[in-house]
Amino acid sequence: xxxxxxxxxxxxxxxxxxxxxxxxxxxxxxxxxxxxxxxxxxxxxxxxxxxxxxxxxxxxxxxxxxxxxxxxxxxxxxxxxxxxxxxxxxxxxxxxxxxxxxxxxxxxxxxxxxxxxxxxxxxxxxxxxxxxxxxxxxxxxxxxxxxxxxxxxxxxxxxxxxxxxxxxxxxxxxxxxxx
Numbered sequence: 508x509x510x511x512x513x514x515x516x517x518x519x520x521x522x523x524x525x526x527x528x529x530x531x532x533x534x535x536x537x538x539x540x541x542x543x544x545x546x547x548x549x550x551x552x553x554x555x556x557x558x559x560x561x562x563x564x565x566x567x568x569x570x571x572x573x574x575x576x577x578x579x580x581x582x583x584x585x586x587x588x589x590x591x592x593x594x595x596x597x598x599x600x601x602x603x604x605x606x607x608x609x610x611x612x613x614x615x616x617x618x619x620x621x622x623x624x625x626x627x628x629x630x631x632x633x634x635x636x637x638x639x640x641x642x643x644x645x646x647x648x649x650x651x652x653x654x655x656x657x658x659x660x661x662x663x664x665x666x667x668x669x670x671x672x673x674x675x676x677x678x679x680x681x682x683x684x685x686x
Contacts, residue, residue: 540639547653548637552606554627555619560604563653569677570649571603573626574635577618578609579643581662590625592665600678606631608643648674651681 541547551561560570573589575582586605593603603626609615615630638647648657656677663670 539637541637541647541655541658543655543658545655547647547649547655550634550637552604552629552631552634554604554629556627558627560602560627560629562649567600567651567681569601569651569656569674569681570647571601571626572647572649573603573605573644574608574638574640574646575605575644576608577611577614582644583618583622585644585662585665586622586624588663588665590623592670593624593626595666595671596674600681601674603627604629606634608632608635648677650677 539548547562549562551559553559562570571589571592575586577583589603589605593601596603605624605626605628607615607618607628607630609618609630610632612630619628635641635645638645642660644662646659646663647655648659650656657673
């Protein structure tokens with residue numbers, strides 16, 4: 508009699524585990540991953556300087572949305588070139604927003620103090636999930652129409668001539684579509 512109860516409990520436990528496994532696999536397959544050509548999910552984020560950045564009402568500029576973390580060596584490596592890029596394109600219709608996924612607010616503040624990024628920064632723990640981003644750095648170049656123009660899933664040198672040409676051509680395309 509005791510062995511029958513144990514057998515039933517084991518069967519029930521196995522059923523629960525199988526159901527949980529199926530759910531995890533299903534959720535993993537159906538997770539949203541934003542790619543080039545996709546519309547950006549609506550969001551509002553408050554940058555550290557007090558500026559509010561939101562989509563879909565962004566004001567006709569190209570947004571370079573960079574997800575990063577202080578503990579990510581490639582993120583640290585790309586910060587200086589992203590700062591220079593920000594300064595070079597600030598008056599040309601491009602805004603750079605770096606969104607940190609740091610859970611530790613002190614690590615985030617230490618990073619800002621040490622590297623002094625020239626771009627807008629914010630610490631936000633959930634927005635990256637809406638984009639399907641879980642590896643860092645990951646950058647989305649977003650057009651004024653709210654569509655992802657390009658997704659970059661690695662650190663880049665933002666002063667690379669190919670990047671500069673790409674952004675320049677997107678700015679030109681955007682300006683031509685207004686006229």
